[in-house]
Amino acid sequence: MANTAGKFGPYPAPALTAPLRGTNTARLPARAPVRQQTGAELIRSRIALQVRLGVLAPGERLPDTGVIAEELGMSEMTVRRALETMCQDGLLDRRRGRVGGTFVAPNWDAIVDAFRDEEQAASLEDFHLLLECGLVARSADELPTAWDSGLQAVVDEMNATGDHAELLRLEACFHLGLAEALGQGMAGEEVADLLGRLCLLAPVPDAARLQEANKQHADLLAALELGRLDAAVGAVKAHRVMGV
Ligand SMILES: [Zn+2]
Structure with missing residues (x-):
């Protein structure tokens, strides 16, 4: 049958995407797809892993953004934005002044529970x-x-x-x-x-x-x-x- 939509589609949906009759799909839970992480999400998950591994402790100061950027092969801008979002979520604390910087929230576990x-x-x-x-x-x-x-x-x-x-x-x-x-x-x-x-x-x-x-x-x-x-x-x- 000629495809009236042209050589590059859109093509009709393949028959297999229709619901399969006689199969018990109710037993298969709907799962969120595992999609690619953004740079900011990757930084967030790496920090979470470091806390889990004890490399970073709750209340501890994070390395400078330049160091994190280099370790993860990302731009400092991306790291800064990721840390900013984590501060807004309460996972990190930003402190100003001579002993300032970005710190893991002292109550990290309680904050993470909300996510x-x-x-x-x-x-x-x-x-x-x-x-x-x-x-x-x-x-x-x-x-x-x-x-x-x-x-x-x-x-x-x-x-x-x-x-x-x-x-x-x-x-x-x-x-x-x-x-x-x-x-x-x-x-x-x-x-x-x-x-x-x-x-x-x-x-x-x-x-x-x-x-x-x-x-x-x-x-x-x-x-x-x-x-x-x-x-x-x-x-x-x-x-x-x-x-x-
Ligand atoms: Zn295991």
Whole structure:
């Protein structure tokens, strides 16, 4: 049939975009799409990740905008605007004077609680799962010789501590370390961005849940070491079920 709209469209919608009859779409929750972050959002998520990792503490002064701009490869203008928005949201404090600067809000955790968005967080966690399954599948049979990269030490530390903040820090460390170890420099940044966004959006798991989920970290490492792809992917998926 001739397309009367011309060579470059618009084309009629493909039949598959119509609702599928006989499938239970009600069981599939509507998820917000994981879209590209703006520069300002990326700065926001990186600061959130640094707070989670203990690199920045609530009440602590941020590095100068020039330093942040250089570290993230962004313009100082973008950094200044991002920090300005974060000040307006209460996540950061700006103080004038000789000891002035931009500081992490002393009540960071309470402020962040106001930004939780479970629907967005669920989408990001799904995307994180997709990335980790891909990394694991790609690496299962060909781990670099020194691949461990301290991941077992993170698992051991999580087993040894009951401190909530420390468990949260180690939880992020494990997944950053995994992306670095398996991603060959391609996935570390992506996972850092995702984890930073999750620090702002996802509900915070309690200490018991983090320790429970650490079992899947151990299972994953064991499976990778044995080259057991099915078990490795199973551990990643089971971990997602834990909601961490
Ligand atoms: Zn984990």
